[in-house]
Amino acid sequence: GAVQTVAEGAAVGEREPERTDFRKLLKGFVSLSRSSSSITLRPGSCRLFNECPLASPPSLRPADKVLKELIEPYELRVAKLREFLLDVKPSLHYDIVPLLDPYGPSITDPELQCIVVSEETRKGGEAVNKKRLENGLSELALYEILLVKDPYHSENEEEKISSSSLRQRLLGTLLQPPRKDPALPSRPYVIGLTGGTGSGKTSIAKYLEHLGAFLIDADKLGHAVYIPGGPAYEQVVEKFGPEILNEDGTINRKVLGAKVFGNQERLKCLTDIVWPEIAQMVKKKIGEADSLGKAVCVLDAAVLLEAGWKDMVHEVWTAVIPEEEALKRIMDRDGLSEEAAQNRLQSQMTNSQRVEPAHVVLCTLWEPAVTRKQVEKAWALLQERMSQDQSQPA
Ligand SMILES: CC(C)(COP(=O)(O)OP(=O)(O)OC[C@H]1O[C@@H](n2cnc3c(N)ncnc32)[C@H](O)[C@@H]1O)[C@@H](O)C(=O)NCCC(=O)NCCS
Numbered sequence: 001g002a003v004q005t006v007a008e009g010a011a012v013g014e015r016e017p018e019r020t021d022f023r024k025l026l027k028g029f030v031s032l033s034r035s036s037s038s039i040t041l042r043p044g045s046c047r048l049f050n051e052c053p054l055a056s057p058p059s060l061r062p063a064d065k066v067l068k069e070l071i072e073p074y075e076l077r078v079a080k081l082r083e084f085l086l087d088v089k090p091s092l093h094y095d096i097v098p099l100l101d102p103y104g105p106s107i108t109d110p111e112l113q114c115i116v117v118s119e120e121t122r123k124g125g126e127a128v129n130k131k132r133l134e135n136g137l138s139e140l141a142l143y144e145i146l147l148v149k150d151p152y153h154s155e156n157e158e159e160k161i162s163s164s165s166l167r168q169r170l171l172g173t174l175l176q177p178p179r180k181d182p183a184l185p186s187r188p189y190v191i192g193l194t195g196g197t198g199s200g201k202t203s204i205a206k207y208l209e210h211l212g213a214f215l216i217d218a219d220k221l222g223h224a225v226y227i228p229g230g231p232a233y234e235q236v237v238e239k240f241g242p243e244i245l246n247e248d249g250t251i252n253r254k255v256l257g258a259k260v261f262g263n264q265e266r267l268k269c270l271t272d273i274v275w276p277e278i279a280q281m282v283k284k285k286i287g288e289a290d291s292l293g294k295a296v297c298v299l300d301a302a303v304l305l306e307a308g309w310k311d312m313v314h315e316v317w318t319a320v321i322p323e324e325e326a327l328k329r330i331m332d333r334d335g336l337s338e339e340a341a342q343n344r345l346q347s348q349m350t351n352s353q354r355v356e357p358a359h360v361v362l363c364t365l366w367e368p369a370v371t372r373k374q375v376e377k378a379w380a381l382l383q384e385r386m387s388q389d390q391s392q393p394a
């Protein structure tokens with residue numbers, strides 16, 4: 001007989017923070033030994049390899065996982081899992097099977113004899129056995145293991161070793177080396193802060209300003225370009241007609257917004273006019289910050305990546321929030337209908353697209369105090385790398 005090891009969202013496969021050497025910690029617990037016909041497992045050994053999403057509470061299923069954008073690609077997780085297995089038990093024979101549905105091969109493979117579950121996933125094991133009986137297969141022995149406690153878990157993290165906690169600890173840290181662009185002056189150091197509407201950029205930007213950054217709000221500059229007499233006023237009115245005007249001749253942004261959000265062609269028409277003007281104003285502001293002796297500028301810009309403004313910044317910092325939460329927040333904040341809020345969200349890039357080029361990721365899903373701590377951590381680490389950079393010979 002055989003036991004199949006199913007790797008789905010195993011903790012080892014995700015980016016590990018430096019502080020916690022889970023590999024060492026887990027080595028102490030893992031003890032896999034292969035007998036002639038099966039793998040025997042001692043308590044505490046297998047949570048890592050064997051995740052049964054059926055039994056996980058809905059909030060933990062892959063699609064709903066906290067900070068799912070920070071989960072590494074499947075192939076990389078499998079590679080890391082193989083490396084780990086080789087490390088702890090080179091003689092082990094195993095298959096790694098992607099779980100494309102909650103059961104995987106557990107309900108169809110007649111060779112299987114045993115399934116390893118944790119106290120959290122016991123119900124999933126029982127569901128597997130129900131399906132096996134329906135399929136005319138024998139029930140699997142349920143081998144239940146304890147959850148391994150995480151000695152480093154903080155107050156707002158789970159007590160067990162959890163990949164969600166690992167991902168939370170990545171927030172605020174540098175995920176890839178800063179851009180090295182010879183065309184970009186080294187000072188002031190510019191952070192491009194982006195994120196979907198309602199992701200909390202403005203709150204984050206305020207904390208950063210409080211910590212000493214010079215703040216550039218691209219939304220505000222965007223509004224300034226089409227005040228009457230501004231560089232884009234005439235063109236915008238010409239393009240979108242007098243119906244976007246208030247009685248006093250100013251542009252009514254709510255009316256304009258309703259015209260462009262949800263209509264890609266019209267939105268592009270507007271942004272083709274205003275983005276180059278905003279970019280000019282941003283450059284001016286960066287110059288202003290420099291003359292004020294500010295070392296760090298934060299460019300708060302939802303459309304940083306779409307508009308190609310990444311070229312103006314040294315690092316991209318991305319704020320993420322699950323879409324359903326963003327929807328609620330902008331409906332509350334701006335009094336938008338669900339449809340209008342959806343249109344805004346649909347006009348934008350996805351969280352994953354923004355996380356991919358990000359140097360630092362932040363998340364405002366929890367209480368404001370948690371966001372503040374994240375920002376303070378990100379700021380402290382930024383100061384550290386800026387001072388290291390300065391001490392390097394030019
Ligand atoms: C459509 C307009 C008139 C709506 O104005 P309004 O005051 O109602 O909204 P505001 O400007 O505060 O934007 C609110 C949020 O909508 C999102 N948003 C704005 N413009 C865009 C865009 N071009 N693409 C995607 N999302 C956008 C952002 O998340 C922004 O933070 C205005 O957003 C606009 O002129 N947009 C085009 C210029 C632009 O891209 N500005 C954003 C610079 S970061």
Ligand SMILES: Nc1ncnc2c1ncn2[C@@H]1O[C@H](COP(=O)(O)OP(=O)(O)OP(=O)(O)O)[C@@H](O)[C@H]1O
Nearest residue numbers: 197198199200201202203329333364366367368371
């Ligand atoms: N940590 C938090 N907990 C709860 N609510 C928050 C948190 N951070 C921000 N919010 C709320 O969520 C809403 C959206 O945040 P914010 O205005 O900072 O987003 P934004 O990314 O700047 O949005 P936009 O791009 O639409 O301007 C605000 O009403 C804000 O008060």
